[in-house]
Amino acid sequence: MKALNDAAFQQGLHPVRLSAVLLPVHEVEVRATTRTSRPYGLIDKFIERTIAETRVTAVSEIAEVLALQPALVDRAVRVLRRIGHLPAHSNALELTDLARESLRDGHCYEERREDRRKIYFDGYRCEPLHRRHYGKPTSFLNYAEARALEEQDSRLVMLPALHQFHREALNTLARRTDRAEFNLPSSVENPQDVRPEYVYLRLYIIRALARGGNVRHLAYAPDAGLEYDEHLSELCSSTPDITGFLDQSTAPIADQERRIRNWLGRLGLTGIDPMRHPDGSWHVDLPPGEFHPKGSRQESSVGSFLDLWTVAVRVWCEDPDVRQRALVARTRMILRRAGYRPEELPDLVSHLGAQLEHPDLDVHGLRALVAEAGEQDLAAELDRYLERTSDTP
Structure with missing residues (x-):
């Protein structure tokens, strides 16, 4: 499974168990100005610069300074009021903060009200979720949907929502x-x-062991491509409400071994002993x-x-031909x-x-090994x- 392999070979840990949970999340509808x-x-x-650099406060005075028709200046002033650069309900021609920022930056900023969006925060520490969770595949479930899914899938557990x-x-x-x-770009202001x-x-939360025996919990969201989520992993490793559940649901060693032996039995491999590392x-x-080619399992x-x-197990074979x-x-x-992107190849090869x-x-090294195996097409592709x-500097 992708998440288990990432935990082992990308994060450098020893996976012990994978749990499927429903994490409580605060969905916050936000009203803001954009x-x-x-x-x-x-x-x-020029009108804004004139107001900023002189003491003129009337349309006629601005028209005189700029040598423009008063009607033209009046139309421009109405536009500046509408976009928030001049007070909307005052006859005074005084620049707003928005206008002063616009002059400073050389861009005409405009405010558009009634922007509404949803922001998601974890249900324990109220820290925001990364934007990877806002893509189309991500499906947040309401309570009724979550409860129904939990009843359908005996592996899935709703974590408590208490905060x-x-x-x-x-x-x-x-x-x-x-x-x-x-999901809160800088163009959104005054969010409420x-x-x-x-x-x-x-x-998916993977219980894994680091060197020295320290327990860590790594989080992967199926709807976000099963990418390692650093923030949610830290949350799951340090929140007692979550770690307590995960500790309680960890099967005893004897039950873990029984689960592996049952799996081997279904394969007709009752003579094989699973090995547990320190x-x-x-x-x-x-x-x-x-x-392959004799058996049904892919060499990959x-x-x-x-x-x-209740347990994760690594599939291995000591036979050199199978491993090749x-x-x-x-x-x-x-x-x-x-x-596939060529720039990713060094990391993928290291993982392999x-x-x-x-x-x-x-x-x-990989090129030499596939050439030794007689796979000239792969060797040629690696040569390219x-x-x-x-040639890249």
Whole structure:
């Protein structure tokens, strides 16, 4: 599974278990003023500069200074009032803060009111969710939908929603320089929450062990492409309401082993003993006959983790021929996958080396291994990559 493999080979941890949860989230409808920018009209800019640099306060006086028809200046003044550069309900011609900022920056800023958007904050610390959760695939569920989904899927658990939304959280977000990363661009001003309510986000949480035995919980959202979410991972690792649930739901070691043996039994492999490492992770060494072409299992699964509900287990095979075929299969998958970008190849190859126990594998080393396996088409493709990168300054 993608999330388990990321936890092991990208984050450098030892996955023990994957839990499927529904994370409570504050959905906050926000009413705000938006600011847009456009080039200044020539007359508008001169009128504002005249007001700023002189003491004139009447249309006729501005017309005289600029040598323009009063009717033309009057029309421009009405436009400046409408866009918030002059007071709307006063005869005085005094620049607003918006007008002064516009003159300072050389762009005509305009305010458009009644912008409404939804901002999402986690249900425990009221910290904003990254904009990756705002894409079309993301589906936030209301309470009834979340409860119905929990009843349909026995693995899925709704985490408790006990905390009220803190209104200061929105103000804190508005002050952040990176607020656009959380669906609040700088063009949105004076945001005010209208109606906070609870919704739920589907989340996979991987219980993993770091060096020294420290427990960490890594979060991956299925609707956001199963990308590692650093913020939600830190939340899940440090929030007692979440860690307490995850600790209670961790199966005893004997139950973990029983689950793995039952899986092996369904494969007809009752003679294989699962191995538990000192770090708490498990692996099984499957015989070569389980893999193609004799068996039904793809060689590309060698080195990957499998989710068995209460425990995660790494699939392995010590046979050198199977592991070589696994390397070839995984290389072909990398180079043929949709959306493959050549600049990603070094990281992908390093990841592959970690999975198949080729320490410090790089593109040159991979090219040599696939050529040794007789896969000349893959070797040629890697040659083309190496030629392109050698020409890059």
